[in-house]
Amino acid sequence: MTANDGGRIPVASDQDVVRVRQLVRTVAVAVKLSLVDQTKVVTAASELARNTLVYGGGGTVEVSRADNGRRAGVRIVFTDQGPGIADIDLAFTDGYTSGGGLGLGLSGARRLVDEFDIDTAVGQGTTITVTKWCR
Amino acid sequence: MDIGRQAVALGSHEVSRFAELLAQHEDALVTTWTDQVAATLRGRLSAAELHRQTAELHKGFRSALEGGATSLDAEAAGELRALLGDLSTSRARQGFTATETATSVYALKDAVLRILDDNGGADATTLRDYLGFSAFVDRAGLLTFDAYVRAREELISDQAEQLLELSTPVVKLWEGVVAVPLVGTLDSARAQVVMERLLQTLVDTGSPYAIIDITGVPAVDTQVAQHILKTVVAARLMGADCIISGIRPQIAQTIVALGIEFGDIATKSSLADALRHVLRLTGEAARRGGPREG
Numbered sequence: 352m353t354a355n356d357g358g359r360i361p362v363a364s365d366q367d368v369v370r371v372r373q374l375v376r377t378v379a380v381a382v383k384l385s386l387v388d389q390t391k392v393v394t395a396a397s398e399l400a401r402n403t404l405v406y407g408g409g410g411t412v413e414v415s416r417a418d419n420g421r422r423a424g425v426r427i428v429f430t431d432q433g434p435g436i437a438d439i440d441l442a443f444t445d446g447y448t449s450g451g452g453l454g455l456g457l458s459g460a461r462r463l464v465d466e467f468d469i470d471t472a473v474g475q476g477t478t479i480t481v482t483k484w485c486r
Numbered sequence: 487m488d489i490g491r492q493a494v495a496l497g498s499h500e501v502s503r504f505a506e507l508l509a510q511h512e513d514a515l516v517t518t519w520t521d522q523v524a525a526t527l528r529g530r531l532s533a534a535e536l537h538r539q540t541a542e543l544h545k546g547f548r549s550a551l552e553g554g555a556t557s558l559d560a561e562a563a564g565e566l567r568a569l570l571g572d573l574s575t576s577r578a579r580q581g582f583t584a585t586e587t588a589t590s591v592y593a594l595k596d597a598v599l600r601i602l603d604d605n606g607g608a609d610a611t612t613l614r615d616y617l618g619f620s621a622f623v624d625r626a627g628l629l630t631f632d633a634y635v636r637a638r639e640e641l642i643s644d645q646a647e648q649l650l651e652l653s654t655p656v657v658k659l660w661e662g663v664v665a666v667p668l669v670g671t672l673d674s675a676r677a678q679v680v681m682e683r684l685l686q687t688l689v690d691t692g693s694p695y696a697i698i699d700i701t702g703v704p705a706v707d708t709q710v711a712q713h714i715l716k717t718v719v720a721a722r723l724m725g726a727d728c729i730i731s732g733i734r735p736q737i738a739q740t741i742v743a744l745g746i747e748f749g750d751i752a753t754k755s756s757l758a759d760a761l762r763h764v765l766r767l768t769g770e771a772a773r774r775g776g777p778r779e780g
Contacts, residue, residue: 459744
């Protein structure tokens with residue numbers, strides 16, 4: 352498996368967030384996403400990977416190629432064993448942050464990708480799966 | 487574990503025997519040793535330099551053993567430890583691999599084995615001695631690994647620091663206009679450096695305008711945006727106006743989708759546009775305030 356096909360990156364520091372970004376960009380280029388879509392998915396990955404690091408206390412990010420038969424795309428799974436999200440609606444409210452950020456990471460990332468799936472429970476950690484398809 | 491270690495550790499008798507062996511066969515040992523190392527380094531160090539290093543290491547091992555050092559932690563082995571550390575550091579800085587560095591030490595085992603073979607001493611005692619000595623050299627090799635890794639880590643953190651310095655210049659673009667061309671990832675550490683530099687330059691040059699150019703920033707996420715916004719607010723507090731330039735189409739669309747708002751901060755697609763914008767502002771100010779400058 353080459354970097355073009357994705358991979359798994361443990362996220363424990365800011366450097367790892369940079370590595371996630373680079374890997375996502377590599378895969379996005381390989382599946383021929385447009386420049387705008389590349390930038391969008393890379394930015395979404397950056398937001399979510401940072402959430403994994405800051406709010407989830409670290410975790411892993413898995414980047415892979417996606418294919419639904421008609422279109423190719425990039426799929427990214429963010430997993431952490433952190434405290435989980437108690438109020439999902441609140442967490443997705445623009446401008447709400449439990450940390451010191453702008454409060455746009457989660458909601459903004461959802462707007463940047465085509466598919467967004469979140470699985471979280473208090474004390475159980477959080478898993479977010481996003482997919483960006485080629486147009 | 488202890489029993490196993492005792493079985494192969496050097497006793498004081500073996501130590502003196504090996505000290506004698508190292509002394510007796512100095513020339514042959516150093517030559518074989520140097521040849522071995524030279525083969526792995528493939529001419530990237532001069533033969534004379536290599537020979538000098540090997541001879542020094544040989545001396546280090548010899549004086550450690552003569553001092554009665556049964557293990558590498560012994561006081562008598564202090565000089566040897568320092569030698570190994572220096573060797574690893576210089577190898578690491580010259581770009582040799584960890585394997586090549588450790589081989590410089592491990593080659594001693596082969597050289598000693600050859601001497602023992604030549605002396606026809608393949609009895610049980612010799613074997614036991616050799617195992618003990620081999621364990622000693624192994625420890626020395628591991629020490630070079632540690633020192634090697636440490637040297638490389640220092641090198642990397644030095645470079646990271648240099649990069650931080652290099653990649654955040656604040657340049658004077660025009661009379662009263664400074665620019666910060668950002669390149670690469672804008673993390674918290676760099677954002678801090680950028681802000682400090684910019685604010686200091688504003689004071690030093692008395693510039694009322696600053697342009698932050700993000701052409702070289704590959705992705706603008708909320709953290710990057712927040713850092714830029716904070717820098718702009720800080721500059722404003724000091725009476726300077728900031729313009730953000732270098733917003734490419736894909737970045738603009740991403741910023742909109744994320745929902746980041748730059749409020750009343752002027753943004754331009756290119757540095758040239760930003761400069762033109764500032765010059766127009768200063769031009770108007772000059773017309774209002776008296777004779778034009780520049």
